[in-house]
Amino acid sequence: MISKAPAPAPGADTSGDPYLPAHGNGGYRTRHYDLNLDYKVAPNRLSASAVITAEATQALSRVSFDFGTFRINRVLVDGKPAKYLKRGAKLHVKPAKPIPVGAVFTVEVHYVGNPHPVGSRWGDVGWDELTDGALVASQPVGAPSWFPCNDHPSDKAAYRVSVTTASPYLVAVTGTLVERTTSASTTKWVFERREPTATYLMSVQIGRYDEVELTGRGWFPHTGVLLRRLSLGIGRASGQVESIFETVPQRAAVPPRLRRAFDRDFGRQGRMMEFLQRLFGAYPFAEYVIVVTDDDLDDPIEAQGMAIFGANHVDGRRTHERLVLHELAHQWFGNSLTVADWRHIWLNEGFATYAEWLWSEESGGQSAAALARAWHARIKIKPADVRIADPGVTRMFDERVYKRGGLTLHALRAEIGDPAFFALLKSWAEEHRHGLVTTEAFVAAAEAHAGRSLGAFFTRWLDTPALPPLPGS
Known part of the structure; x- marks a missing residue:
């Protein structure tokens, strides 16, 4: 079963996200991105085109995308020239004719410029130069630094990405390599990402690598x-x-x-x-x-x-x-299972943190229980001012979201027992494969595996800033 987030609130310029309303756009769902990139390393120069295939969830007289500071050469909608306006971090496109609800349409954007990261409260994110090469680190809002997109985690799509650059450089893109051809001094690399993918999880890596x-x-x-x-x-x-x-x-x-x-x-x-x-x-x-x-x-x-x-x-x-x-x-947790919006980020980071603790025990290191006790003691002396289920935009990447998220899972394991807990983790990952997830859905899944209500448990661990005692400590 793949869960889907509700359609964004009406309005072409916003996703309605409670944390990052300026990122993401309403009125459509993206199906596919076809990106053709020609990159020159030394001058950090990108010449590119993007073909975006989408389905209108409402009648549209214009369409908006999140996009960085590039010079736009032309824009086409369904193969026909379209008017466009670049204003701030948004590209507004007006097709020759309105797009009816339910219609599948394409927007083609040709652009050129020097890619650079997007400034954010978490520092610069997105396309960045290395000493000799480039990397893309887009979480959470850096994808517009290199292609026009609907930059919201709930709008997952498939991708085809072609990168042409000087032959001494190796190129890695998030996807399966399907073509690699060398002509004169350049090499063209083509990757396909067929699984639904959030924009912030797409990446390009260029360097002199083995x-x-x-x-x-x-x-x-x-x-x-x-x-x-x-x-x-x-x-x-x-x-x-x-x-x-x-x-x-x-x-x-x-x-x-x-x-x-x-x-x-x-x-x-x-x-x-x-x-x-x-x-x-x-x-x-x-x-x-x-x-x-x-x-x-x-x-x-x-x-x-x-x-x-x-x-x-x-x-x-x-x-x-x-x-x-x-x-x-x-x-599994973050990529295949993607949060419906950024409030639920503990479902990414808490699960990956607890996986660390399980691996430590499996590989002969400290047990998960010992690591849980150690982190519980460290978090206990910190201010009790974060609700893990809704930490707020300024604390999305707070260490307590990671570690207390892991502690929540360890406490849940003690609450419902190992057989139910590990069956829950596997079914959670398998039933929501390539879909969107929320805290509410996880609570419901946990209660189904426990065979009883866990409302009081999750209120203590996810909705109450004060850190509860660790079971068994």
């Missing part, structure tokens, strides 16, 4: 304690667990100088993939790509079927392995 195949599989012969204890795997006398999932194609783009350290730090990638599939169900995409930039990054970057790490996250000692697991967990 291609690395990540094919490691298998299991821990002497650990794997969590899955064996929960009876989620198929045990064998040797203590290994047999895989019941097909190998997910995994590859990486890595600076040559970091190859040896990368092999160590990401050496358990295949095991992580199998572990999470056993907990949450089959991996939701056709591939998983890791990019390590040659520059440092403050935090890893989440994208659909992809995760991007900075050079500072690779040291050959697995110092940042929890982040490796966190970003992989987002492929």
